[in-house]
Each structure stands twice: as C-alpha cells, then as structure tokens.
C-alpha cells in the first residue's frame with residue numbers, strides 16, 4: 001500500500017525522503033514522487049520503481065538544497081499507475097501525499113468543479129488536495145483549511161501537506177491509516193511506518209486519529225480540531241535499523257524464514273510464567289474459560305491461515321468451538337455473535353483495513369476482542385480490548401513467514417491455557433507441552449533450515465509448472481492453504497490447496513500427466529486417508545512431492561517422486577517445521593524463477609484499504 005514520508009530540518013531533505021521511500025518500498029508500489037520547497041513547491045513524479053524517480057531528479061539539481069519536503073510511493077487504486085496519478089498532488093499553493101482511500105471523491109469532485117477546479121489525475125487523492133486548497137483560499141490558514149476539508153471527506157487517510165507560504169512546515173493527519181511522526185535535533189520526520197524513521201529516531205509518536213501534527217525543524221506540535229494544542233504519547237521501538245535491513249541475505253523473505261527459531265523462542269518465552277502460559281491480561285485470567293463459550297478468529301491472508309491452525313489446536317486441546325473467517329466477509333454477513341463469545345483478530349501489521357473493520361464490528365456488538373499483533377501500537381492493537389504482541393521483530397518481505405509461525409505459537413499457548421482452565425489438560429502435561437514449544441519446536445525449525453538446499457532441489461522440479469496442487473487432511477490441509485498462498489503470491493504459479501478427500505468431487509479432473517502435487521502428511525490419524533488421495537492423483541499421472549515424517553513414512557507404502565522428511569518431533573508440533581518447509585519451497589521456486597521475491601507484483605505488505 002502507499003507509503004508517505006516527510007522531512008523538514010537543518011539539512012537537505014531529498015536524501016532523507018529517498019532513503020525513507022526506499023525503506024517503504026516493501027509496502028508495495030507502482031509509482032513514486034516527491035515535492036520539495038525550493039523557491040516555491042517543486043514536484044517530481046515517476047511511474048515504476050524508485051530508480052526512475054531518482055533518474056528524473058538528476059535533472060533537478062536545485063532540489064538538492066531544499067530542506068523541507070514530502071514523498072510518496074503509490075499503490076494504484078483509483079487510476080492506472082502513471083506519472084499523472086502519482087503523488088504528491090499539487091496546486092499553486094500546496095502539495096499533498098496520501099495513504100488511504102477517499103470514498104466520497106466523486107461528491108467532492110462535483111463540489112470542486114462547481115467552484116471552477118479541474119483535475120489533472122484520475123485519483124481520489126487529488127480531490128482532497130484541491131479541497132484543502134479551496135478552504136485555504138477561503139480562510140488563508142492551513143490548520144483551518146485542513147480541518148474544514150476533513151469534515152467533508154469520508155474514507156481513510158494519512159496526509160502529509162506542505163504549503164508554499166510555510167516553507168519549513170509539514171502538516172500531517174490520519175484516520176484509519178498509519179502515521180508515525182518524530183522530532184530530532186536534525187528535523188521533524190513523518191512516515192507510514194517505523195522502519196522509515198528508525199535511521200533518525202527510535203522514539204516517535206503515533207498521533208491519534210484526526211489530531212493534526214505540525215512538524216518544523218526540531219519540533220512537532222499537535223492540535224485538535226478546535227485549535228487546542230495537546231500532547232501525544234511517545235513510543236519507543238526496541239529493535240534497531242539493522243533488523244530492518246537484509247544483512248547479507250539475498251532477500252528479506254529468506255532472512256525472515258531463518259529468523260523463525262529465534263522468533264518462536266522469544267515469543268513463547270515471553271508468555272511463559274512458572275512453566276505455563278501467562279498473558280498478563282485481566283480478561284485472560286480465571287473467568288476466561290467460564291466466560292467464553294465460543295471463539296471466532298478473524299483475519300486476512302496468511303494471518304487467517306494461522307487462525308486455521310489456531311482452530312485446530314484450540315478445539316483439540318480446549319474443546320471449545322472455533323470458527324475462522326476472512327475479515328473482509330465477516331461484518332457483511334452479520335455473523336451471529338453471542339455475549340459470551342471471544343473474537344480474536346490476527347494481524348502482523350495491525351493496520352489491515354478489513355481486520356480493523358471486523359474488530360470494530362465485534363466491539364460495536366459488545367463482544368470481547370483480543371488482538372494478536374506484531375506491530376506495537378498499531379490500530380488493531382490499540383482498539384482491541386486486549387492485545388497479545390508477537391515479538392517477531394520487523395517483517396519486511398511482503399510474503400509473511402515468521403509472523404505466521406509466531407501467531408501459531410501464541411495460539412498454541414492460548415489453546416493450552418484454555419485447556420488447563422477448562423480441565424482438559426493437567427498442569428504436568430501442560431508444562432511439558434510448554435517446554436516442547438520453547439525448546440524442541442525452534443530446534444526442529446532450525447533443522448529444516450539446514451535442509452534448505454535439498455528443498456531447493458525439489459523446488460527446481462516446480463519452476464516450469466503452470467498449475468499445482470497442495471493436498472492434505474485436517475491440520476495438514478490448513479497448512480496446505482498457507483503453502484499454496486506462499487507459492488502463488490511470490491512465484492506467480494497458480495496453485496490450489498485441497499482437502500485430500502475432496503479432490504474426487506471435481507478437482508481431480510485437472511490432474512494430468514506431470515501435474516505437480518505437493519502432499520502433506522504429518523497427522524497420523526488421517527495418513528491412510530491422505531494416502532488414498534495420493535494414489536488417486538498418482539494413478540492419473542501426477543508428479544508427487546511428499547512432505548511427511550519418518551514415523552508415518554515407515555508405516556505406509558507411499559508412492560511419490562520426491563520426498564522431504566520432517567525432523568523428529570511430537571506430532572502435535574509438526575505444523576511448525578512443516579510450514580517452514582512450505583515457505584522455503586515457495587521461496588526457492590520464486591528465487592529460481594528470478595522473481596522479485598520481496599516485492600511481488602500487485603501486492604502490498606500492509607493492506608490499509610478495504
């Protein structure tokens with residue numbers, strides 16, 4: 001999704017803006033632009049990668065002296081990726097960058113046309129820029145102009161605005177879109193995300209919604225709509241800039257997969273007390289099992305797939321009914337929620353618009369909400385009744401990997417806590433499970449990582465495939481959904497995850513000579529059933545890559561073309577090494593194909609629009 005950046009200070013702004021935009025690249029974009037104050041406002045924009053903008057800027061050497069400016073990476077929603085649609089959008093008097101969507105842009109457009117405005121782009125954002133311009137013409141005051149415009153705009157936004165008449169000032173405001181601001185001795189900086197300010201400050205503000213930030217060299221002030229100056233809380237990040245860099249790895253995705261053992265250990269360790277799960281959240285204390293009669297897990301993409309693992313383990317261990325739902329569907333189907341239900345929102349970024357909307361829907365119905373989120377202070381984390389952070393560190397690759405694994409780990413701990421409180425599991429067994437989760441699981445994942453070259457050999461078999469299938473049953477099917485998503489999002493190979501028993505009800509007609517099928521068998525109670533599915537596809541010519549454990553492989557004659565054996569680990573923990581294999585397989589296929597692994601086409605890291 002779009003990224004915004006701004007800097008005003010005692011030194012050249014352009015390098016800060018370009019460096020910030022490069023840091024925000026991971027969010028996904030298709031054009032970029034900057035506006036700097038250099039004897040008036042100068043705007044430069046370019047479709048495509050940041051390097052094209054840098055090329056264009058070489059012809060504008062006067063901009064290198066500017067000390068105040070804003071920048072943007074655009075992920076197209078309204079209007080094609082093109083120079084004219086790239087941000088900033090400027091008038092004679094101001095320039096604006098925007099992350100979000102102006103829902104009533106047509107209505108605002110009509111208002112502006114009546115007042116003599118014309119449009120240079122097809123974007124919703126330009127209407128916001130022109131509306132602020134119109135009010136600025138009316139009142140001559142930036143603050144009043146911005147708040148007047150906000151009262152007419154519907155939708156989500158994080159805006160950065162500069163005015164020709166205020167050469168050292170940047171105005172910024174947000175609603176339902178992320179915004180970070182920081183002030184250092186060198187200057188004031190704003191950005192969509194923490195990594196972009198990290199090189200300048202570890203301390204920052206996340207301004208509340210509709211609070212106007214006014215940045216000047218060395219300071220930032222905050223104002224309410226009625227003009228009162230107020231304070232905002234500072235936050236401090238506990239990781240440093242190197243953690244958000246590749247550090248010698250060819251891709252962030254590979255680096256982040258390799259961070260899983262440590263991230264798992266850190267996450268599990270964080271939620272253990274006296275050897276048992278402890279969350280330090282009042283609502284998760286003793287009334288919890290009595291109070292909650294059903295659990296609804298709501299999330300998007302990979303986080304939703306982690307929810308499927310959560311359902312498996314909560315139902316199995318705690319014997320509580322769990323539903324898992326895609327957040328974009330949740331509120332529109334008006335789900336039946338009872339007052340004793342628990343809604344869990346899973347999100348790496350904590351800014352996913354659909355997940356945030358689902359959270360608000362549940363809260364509006366008076367249902368208790370629990371967020372499991374990686375980004376501290378993000379919108380989902382702030383609005384939920386309680387939050388459990390997953391201390392995985394920054395995840396930069398668009399394809400989520402370590403965040404999934406740690407979400408699963410927290411869900412395992414939650415399942416265990418529920419099981420203990422509901423008397424389904426005894427304390428001794430609970431302690432043993434926690435010890436395994438803390439020690440054996442990270443070790444098993446580490447073992448998988450050491451087999452990366454062998455997994456790459458299997459990946460070679462897949463690079464020419466146009467379609468492939470992942471099959472498994474029960475928890476293996478849940479894992480297949482994630483394996484399949486991982487592969488298609490970064491390698492552009494079409495794939496489907498199927499419950500192995502469901503193939504024969506239609507999809508098996510797609511299997512022909514050489515169709516690759518990845519079969520996952522970690523659950524012994526359904527292994528023979530999955531075997532039947534494997535035999536069915538193999539006898540129709542499928543090329544089968546089997547991922548299983550030695551224990552299962554020994555007991556059965558499983559026909560396959562290639563086999564990947566998972567490390568020895570208790571079956572209940574097999575999802576952790578198994579998903580690591582699936583992530584590496586997807587990674588190697590994409591890397592061998594020469595794909596842009598960390599920034600796959602059309603995708604954004606943080607999906608802040610509905």
Ligand code: M6R
Nearest residue numbers: 301302303347348349352399400
């Ligand atoms: O930040 P979130 O976890 O809420 O993001 C949810 C999805 O957008 C995300 O998992 C997406 O599916 C990733 N591209 C998967 O790799």
